[in-house]
Amino acid sequence: MNPHPADPLDHPDVRNASAVGFVAGYAASVGLMAIALMVTLQHEMSYAGFVIAIAILAGLALLAQALLMFQLNLSGAQRWKTISLLLVVPLFVLSIGLTGWMFHTLYPRTMLDFMQVQGNGM
Amino acid sequence: MLVHLQGAWTPWLGRLTLSQIPYNSPIVLGAFVFALLMAVPIVALFTYYRRWGYLIREWITTLDHKKIGVMYIIIGLVMLLRGFIDGVMIRTQQLLADGPRSAAHLQAVHGYLPPFHFDQIYSSHGTIMIIFAVTVVLTGFQNIIVPLQIGARDMAFPYLNAVSLWLTAAGAALVMISLFVGDFSHAGWVGIIPLTELPYSPGVGVDYWDWALQLSSLGTTLGALNLITTIVMMRAPGMRWFRMPFFTWATLSTQTIGLTAFPVLGVALALLSCDRYLGTHFYTAGLGGNLMLYTDLFWIWGHPEVYFIILPAWGIMSEVIPTFSEKALFGYTVMVAATLSIAGLSWAVWLHHFFTMGAGPGVNLVFSVSTMLVGIPTGVKVFNWSLTLYRGRLRFETPMLWAIGALFLLLVGGLTGMMLAIPAINYTVHNSVFVVAHFHTMFLVSVFGIFAGLMYWFPKVFGFRLDEHSGRRFFTFFSLGTVFVFAAMYILGLMGMTRRLDYLYDPHWQPLLIIQEFGIFLYCVSVFYFCKMIYVSIRDRAKEAHGQDVWQTSRTLEWMTQTPVPFYNFAVIPVVHGRDAWAMRRDSGLTATSPDQYEDIHLPNNTIVPALLGGLAFGFGFGMVWRIWWLAGFSLLGIIGLVILRSFADDKGFTLKAAMVRRMERNHEDTGIMTDHISPPVAELMLFQ
Numbered sequence: 153m154n155p156h157p158a159d160p161l162d163h164p165d166v167r168n169a170s171a172v173g174f175v176a177g178y179a180a181s182v183g184l185m186a187i188a189l190m191v192t193l194q195h196e197m198s199y200a201g202f203v204i205a206i207a208i209l210a211g212l213a214l215l216a217q218a219l220l221m222f223q224l225n226l227s228g229a230q231r232w233k234t235i236s237l238l239l240v241v242p243l244f245v246l247s248i249g250l251t252g253w254m255f256h257t258l259y260p261r262t263m264l265d266f267m268q269v270q271g272n273g274m
Numbered sequence: 275m276l277v278h279l280q281g282a283w284t285p286w287l288g289r290l291t292l293s294q295i296p297y298n299s300p301i302v303l304g305a306f307v308f309a310l311l312m313a314v315p316i317v318a319l320f321t322y323y324r325r326w327g328y329l330i331r332e333w334i335t336t337l338d339h340k341k342i343g344v345m346y347i348i349i350g351l352v353m354l355l356r357g358f359i360d361g362v363m364i365r366t367q368q369l370l371a372d373g374p375r376s377a378a379h380l381q382a383v384h385g386y387l388p389p390f391h392f393d394q395i396y397s398s399h400g401t402i403m404i405i406f407a408v409t410v411v412l413t414g415f416q417n418i419i420v421p422l423q424i425g426a427r428d429m430a431f432p433y434l435n436a437v438s439l440w441l442t443a444a445g446a447a448l449v450m451i452s453l454f455v456g457d458f459s460h461a462g463w464v465g466i467i468p469l470t471e472l473p474y475s476p477g478v479g480v481d482y483w484d485w486a487l488q489l490s491s492l493g494t495t496l497g498a499l500n501l502i503t504t505i506v507m508m509r510a511p512g513m514r515w516f517r518m519p520f521f522t523w524a525t526l527s528t529q530t531i532g533l534t535a536f537p538v539l540g541v542a543l544a545l546l547s548c549d550r551y552l553g554t555h556f557y558t559a560g561l562g563g564n565l566m567l568y569t570d571l572f573w574i575w576g577h578p579e580v581y582f583i584i585l586p587a588w589g590i591m592s593e594v595i596p597t598f599s600e601k602a603l604f605g606y607t608v609m610v611a612a613t614l615s616i617a618g619l620s621w622a623v624w625l626h627h628f629f630t631m632g633a634g635p636g637v638n639l640v641f642s643v644s645t646m647l648v649g650i651p652t653g654v655k656v657f658n659w660s661l662t663l664y665r666g667r668l669r670f671e672t673p674m675l676w677a678i679g680a681l682f683l684l685l686v687g688g689l690t691g692m693m694l695a696i697p698a699i700n701y702t703v704h705n706s707v708f709v710v711a712h713f714h715t716m717f718l719v720s721v722f723g724i725f726a727g728l729m730y731w732f733p734k735v736f737g738f739r740l741d742e743h744s745g746r747r748f749f750t751f752f753s754l755g756t757v758f759v760f761a762a763m764y765i766l767g768l769m770g771m772t773r774r775l776d777y778l779y780d781p782h783w784q785p786l787l788i789i790q791e792f793g794i795f796l797y798c799v800s801v802f803y804f805c806k807m808i809y810v811s812i813r814d815r816a817k818e819a820h821g822q823d824v825w826q827t828s829r830t831l832e833w834m835t836q837t838p839v840p841f842y843n844f845a846v847i848p849v850v851h852g853r854d855a856w857a858m859r860r861d862s863g864l865t866a867t868s869p870d871q872y873e874d875i876h877l878p879n880n881t882i883v884p885a886l887l888g889g890l891a892f893g894f895g896f897g898m899v900w901r902i903w904w905l906a907g908f909s910l911l912g913i914i915g916l917v918i919l920r921s922f923a924d925d926k927g928f929t930l931k932a933a934m935v936r937r938m939e940r941n942h943e944d945t946g947i948m949t950d951h952i953s954p955p956v957a958e959l960m961l962f963q
Binding site for chain 2: 251253
């Protein structure tokens with residue numbers, strides 16, 4: 153059995169946490185998602201530009217959470233978290249990629265004004 | 275910002291009025307009387323024997339993974355009974371409402387259930403059986419068995435484990451209370467879109483379904499996190515990856531699916547909640563919404579959920595079959611690889627649930643092939659179980675009967691699954707009861723696995739065996755019921771009967787519907803034998819008591835410790851020298867488990883906080899369902915406050931001294947009873963001492 157630390161707060165994983173990093177990660181995530189919401193509500197960008205902007209904002213929010221909130225790095229103490237993050241990549245590709253492909257073939261068959269919608273940037 | 279709803283609303287009670295209690299419905303009234311008849315004797319017994327304190331100190335506040343597992347299983351079995359009654363009502367309605375001349379009873383035009391009530395029953399049947407019965411019972415098994423199989427004292431996060439249980443209980447309570455206060459969803463267990471949107475379902479039924487699923491999925495996600503961490507970090511010395519018992523591998527695969535898939539359900543339901551409460555348009559057909567997105571998101575979770583349910587059952591079969599074949603599992607490494615590959619493939623097959631939606635042929639082809647690929651590792655498993663049986667010294671005790679039954683059902687369910695993986699066939703039988711029969715066959719593999727596990731591990735947990743005589747009858751009637759109900763259902767599906775029908779237009783289906791109903795009758799008989807088995811086993815528990823290894827041929831570490839298992843699991847953490855650690859020790863004559871030296875054992879204190887969090891989660895869900903904003907708000911603030919308060923509590927657990935461990939172990943060896951049994955103290959009670 154692993155030796156049990158007297159105080160759970162002394163555990164290396166807990167010690168790795170940082171209050172400043174947590175608050176900064178939280179603030180950055182909320183801020184980036186608020187910007188995404190405003191971009192969505194304003195309806196001022198073209199369809200392609202809108203999709204790219206939202207994707208970039210989502211990526212930045214993900215990075216902010218990974219680096220600031222969870223303090224991810226490549227050290228040995230963080231290896232399980234790093235592996236967990238890497239395991240997300242194939243799932244991300246499968247779920248988002250296959251969903252995108254499915255809708256790409258579905259829309260022209262089920263939504264008659266699909267091309268027009270894209271063209272108008274709605 | 276909130277959506278304005280028609281109808282009465284008051285600040286104190288939200289949408290809740292006296293008229294929402296359906297006391298004028300004879301069926302609901304009957305259900306209420308039945309629930310009272312079940313509950314009153316239990317409450318009376320606890321009061322008469324003054325066991326409420328015991329219940330709170332030893333169970334409600336417990337962080338012990340075994341007790342938490344037992345509570346999971348009890349909740350799951352209660353929900354299984356409720357879901358079964360729903361199933362009986364569905365089949366009986368369809369038998370009575372076949373053809374234009376079918377008789378009318380109670381408030382129905384055909385049969386005895388009006389359409390709106392029938393819709394709620396099939397919705398609650400599916401939701402309960404999948405989310406609150408099978409999933410919950412299997413989670414219970416994993417809770418109890420995994421720490422024992424890997425030689426750990428408890429889960430990695432015992433407190434979080436209790437929180438998961440009580441969140442699941444809160445979700446189950448929401449489903450149960452919807453029976454007596456308001457309605458349940460009429461949009462199926464999958465939440466058929468756009469039927470779940472507010473204009474089509476302005477009542478509270480969909481909200482009950484939504485919040486019950488949200489709460490339980492949160493509990494399942496936290497439980498998955500806990501079990502994965504436990505397996506990765508808490509294994510006994512020498513327990514290398516490929517020495518782990520197979521059930522533990524199955525759990526690791528299952529919970530990886532759970533951790534990755536359940537958040538998708540959470541997102542899908544959160545967006546639906548935004549539509550229903552805030553007036554957004556994620557899943558509407560207009561204003562930029564996309565109702566097909568819901569179906570996509572739901573099944574991204576939904577198909578991994580199928581394997582979340584089936585893999586632990588296969589894990590149970592992989593423990594039971596070797597034990598009763600008296601030999602090791604054939605092809606252990608290949609079985610592990612097959613399990614992991616099924617877990618991986620589970621993420622690439624979801625679209626076969628909506629081949630008919632209209633995606634391009636290339637998309638359907640890819641998902642068809644990926645679905646068929648699942649057949650390869652599954653076939654490997656079937657062959658490996660068969661080769662484990664081959665030339666084994668087979669003993670057909672009840673756990674083995676259930677495991678063999680599951681094997682046969684897997685063949686039927688698997689082969690019909692391969693049929694449905696072909697888009698051309700899928701287009702033909704889509705939405706027919708052929709599909710319903712297929713997925714029931716697969717879920718019954720899980721149910722058979724559950725009963726195999728129940729018979730197999732019950733003696734380990736409680737110290738006495740289940741009655742074999744009633745158990746065999748239970749198995750026989752349940753199996754016969756399965757054959758009659760689902761063989762007829764496959765044929766009805768091929769004859770064109772579609773699913774979810776409250777009225778059947780074709781009188782030619784009558785003979786097969788009668789066969790189905792006969793199967794349902796056999797299921798009812800099997801329930802009687804199940805209850806008899808429990809009653810007889812408890813009555814004769816002294817006669818059926820036994821030592822640490824009841825089956826004499828079991829192979830894994832959980833059979834090494836005392837029976838019933840003490841709250842600290844192992845007096846001394848065992849050192850593992852190979853796969854099938856207990857079988858190795860038994861074969862080498864090293865079954866004596868008394869160590870030369872005992873050691874102090876550190877364990878967490880019991881605490882009431884997880885149960886309180888569950889209660890507040892229920893309050894939050896109930897408040898959201900009825901739009902009682904003060905209740906939802908205070909419950910949410912209570913949850914946040916309690917979590918913060920608990921994080922500052924200076925609760926470092928307690929230490930059981932080595933001398934006490936020695937005394938308890940010696941006493942157990944001499945008398946077979948844990949007479950010095952003590953439990954961890956309740957942290958909150960210690961504040962007042």
